[in-house]
Amino acid sequence: MSSSARLSTVVLDAHDAHELAAFYQRLLGYVVRAEEPHWVLIGPPPGTGGTSLAFETEPAYVPPVWPTRKPGDQQMMLHLDIEVDDLEAETARAVAEGARPADHQPQDDVRVLHDPAGHPFCLWTETPS
Known part of the structure; x- marks a missing residue:
């Protein structure tokens, strides 16, 4: 059986989505693909391979x-x-x-x-x- 479902992104919660996204940008050489006040999507530069990561602000994050x-x-x-x-x-x-x-x-x-x-x-x- 075939499916059209595809895993596109892994999302990590944090107290500050933008701060954590910036860390992984530096670590992986990724670029911001989209952002909102409490959410950031980063991924490899265009034309290169890799998995996208997203970060979501969760005030009660532990x-x-x-x-x-x-x-x-x-x-x-x-x-x-x-x-x-x-x-x-x-x-x-x-x-x-x-x-x-x-x-x-x-x-x-x-x-x-x-x-x-x-x-x-x-x-x-x-x-x-």
Whole structure:
């Protein structure tokens, strides 16, 4: 059975949609495609590939806890995986842009970080088999 449905965008909530969108613009080299007072859509520059991201202001936003430490913690609903060529350099750049490294780092070829709103995301690099 065929469907005309297509996933177009991943939306992240934050206390300030514009602030979080600006972080991901710097991190990914994306451009603003649309914006409203409480919502921003960013994506790759025209002619390049990639997934669009949107950000929505949610006044009652509570950052997730990763890894979950105790019952009742706000659980992570999803995370972004961002492939990079140079893991150490891109980790340093992400931190300079406002990310913070997670306390727990589960793999050598992945760096788990938290964006300024507290969403976990992973920088990863392909390692030779």
